[in-house]
Amino acid sequence: MSVQLNIDELKDFMKHMVSNNQYIQKQGKVPVAVNVEGEAGLGKTSSIIQLAKELNFHVEKINLSQIEELGDLVGFPVKEYQIQNKEGQTKWIPEAQLPMASKAGFKVVDKRMSHAIPEWIQGKGEGGFLILDDYTRADPRFMQATMELIDRQEYISWSLPKNWHIILTTNPDNGDYNVTSLDIAQKTRFVSTEVKFDVKVWSRWAEKAGIDGRCINFLLMNPEVIGKSVNPRSITTFFNAISSIPKFEDQLGLIQMIGEGSIGAETASMFSLFINNQLDKLITPEDVMTKDEAYVKGALKNSIGEDSNFRADISSIITTRIINYCLTHAEKNTVDKSMLDRLVMLTTDCESFTTDLKYYMIKEIVNGNKTKFAKLMMDPNVVKMAVK
Numbered sequence: 001m002s003v004q005l006n007i008d009e010l011k012d013f014m015k016h017m018v019s020n021n022q023y024i025q026k027q028g029k030v031p032v033a034v035n036v037e038g039e040a041g042l043g044k045t046s047s048i049i050q051l052a053k054e055l056n057f058h059v060e061k062i063n064l065s066q067i068e069e070l071g072d073l074v075g076f077p078v079k080e081y082q083i084q085n086k087e088g089q090t091k092w093i094p095e096a097q098l099p100m101a102s103k104a105g106f107k108v109v110d111k112r113m114s115h116a117i118p119e120w121i122q123g124k125g126e127g128g129f130l131i132l133d134d135y136t137r138a139d140p141r142f143m144q145a146t147m148e149l150i151d152r153q154e155y156i157s158w159s160l161p162k163n164w165h166i167i168l169t170t171n172p173d174n175g176d177y178n179v180t181s182l183d184i185a186q187k188t189r190f191v192s193t194e195v196k197f198d199v200k201v202w203s204r205w206a207e208k209a210g211i212d213g214r215c216i217n218f219l220l221m222n223p224e225v226i227g228k229s230v231n232p233r234s235i236t237t238f239f240n241a242i243s244s245i246p247k248f249e250d251q252l253g254l255i256q257m258i259g260e261g262s263i264g265a266e267t268a269s270m271f272s273l274f275i276n277n278q279l280d281k282l283i284t285p286e287d288v289m290t291k292d293e294a295y296v297k298g299a300l301k302n303s304i305g306e307d308s309n310f311r312a313d314i315s316s317i318i319t320t321r322i323i324n325y326c327l328t329h330a331e332k333n334t335v336d337k338s339m340l341d342r343l344v345m346l347t348t349d350c351e352s353f354t355t356d357l358k359y360y361m362i363k364e365i366v367n368g369n370k371t372k373f374a375k376l377m378m379d380p381n382v383v384k385m386a387v388k
Helices: 007-026 044-055 070-074 095-103 140-152 199-209 213-221 232-242 248-260 265-276 285-290 293-304 312-332 337-348 355-368 370-378 380-386
Strands: 003-005 033-037 058-063 077-084 090-094 107-115 128-133 164-170 190-195
Touching (some): 003 007, 007 199, 044 128, 044 164, 090 107, 213 265, 285 293, 285 337, 355 370, 355 380
Antiparallel strands (some): 077 090, 077 107
16 A cells, blocks of 8 residues: 655655654664655656755665675675684674784684675765665565665664665556566565656746746646656656757757657647647746736736636646746745735736636745745735635
């Protein structure tokens, strides 16, 4: 059993797991591992790495499908000797140190085969994520070797430092991927969660990442294109490959060719239709927030229409873009009076957005950054709109 989460929800879920693991580790219990399952290209691994940065954690990502030697994962076998001094104190040392210990007067009281600490964990301090990437694509030998790590956070003679958390990333076992099925003994060793695609979460990431706004509009309008043959990674690759083209309509043949080589002919044709319908020319959120008010109202009316020609889908897309633009801008910039005044105008004196969308715009922006946008709720017209 697993629960479906988008990328934002996954980060919140992982924050809880980290906090809970820290709590139970203080009680002498072993931290709980997490399996993050999802289609390729959803950002499973990158979101975990981003969370590690936020938590100031070490990150060790091991792609199990690319390891050839088991020793690279769990450490190579070494012979160790237990030595004893004159006071009866003992310790284990590797075979290479035995001659020096003998000269120092130590005597051998026991020996064993052990495993050297693998290079990837040597020198790492407390607090970290061990990401076992593409877990079910690995050779079964490596999957079996990690079971002890997942179970106890140790392997024979070495262990992970305190406050480390093991995360597996896997693709669905649905016939579309070359993966090894997990049996019940493996599944019961971790908590599983399934990552799903959420176009609004993706669009917020895309705004921050500087993805071409025309392309963001396309995916907001056609989120259904994300599926088995097209994933967020492949469509982002396509978008980046065409973003230098100033006028898409002038290079339709080239765009179709690039599209067929990255997202397939069907989705590429949908993008061409999007261009032919001039939907790539919607007013940008930056222009909405910075251009002359009369110009903005006119451009919104031209893009969205009115009365029987009103396009609710386009109105929704522009609303989402405005929200993402404002929150992204506020992360590194001061929110001045002109931005607040423009948001007041858009949500109280603009007919291109329904009352529901105006309310949604205010709610998302204020909740997204209460520190910088709380003043919006001091405007009586905004408050009146919000309580309708």
